[in-house]
Amino acid sequence: MKFRLTDLRKEILSVIDNARKPLNAKIVKKRLKSQPDFSSIYRSLDFLERQRFVYSVSFSGVKYYFTSKKGNGHFLICKECREILEFKDCVAESLQKRIQQKYNYKISEHVLYFEGLCSECQNYLHRKSKTMS
Ligand SMILES: [Zn+2]
Numbered sequence: 653m654k655f656r657l658t659d660l661r662k663e664i665l666s667v668i669d670n671a672r673k674p675l676n677a678k679i680v681k682k683r684l685k686s687q688p689d690f691s692s693i694y695r696s697l698d699f700l701e702r703q704r705f706v707y708s709v710s711f712s713g714v715k716y717y718f719t720s721k722k723g724n725g726h727f728l729i730c731k732e733c734r735e736i737l738e739f740k741d742c743v744a745e746s747l748q749k750r751i752q753q754k755y756n757y758k759i760s761e762h763v764l765y766f767e768g769l770c771s772e773c774q775n776y777l778h779r780k781s782k783t784m785s
């Protein structure tokens with residue numbers, strides 16, 4: 653299958669492909685050399701996601717896009733500072749097998765993320781609670 657990628661779509665795709673973590677539209681915009689408006693960025697992101705060039709995770713109502721080149725995505729998302737960390741250890745494979753059998757489904761990808769507090773925020777909140785008491 654061939655897809656026609658406009659220059660903007662190509663530029664956005666390369667920003668996301670080269671990013672080390674998932675990016676929201678705001679950050680994508682900052683990294684673009686051309687100066688498109690947000691509605692063109694959203695349209696392009698939507699297109700790229702529909703064509704599976706990129707995947708996304710939604711977190712607190714904001715979508716974060718990441719490359720589909722590496723297949724599955726595994727992330728830790730901090731509720732406090734919203735830093736996103738990628739982790740490599742896949743815990744889903746045996747679960748995936750069980751679900752495939754149970755629902756007779758052919759699973760091709762998965763995105764997995766855990767929400768919580770990163771170590772910095774844990775330390776910070778810990779110190780803050782100490783000074784308040
Ligand atoms: Zn944090």
Ligand SMILES: [Zn+2]
Nearest residue numbers: 724742743744
């Ligand atoms: Zn996995």
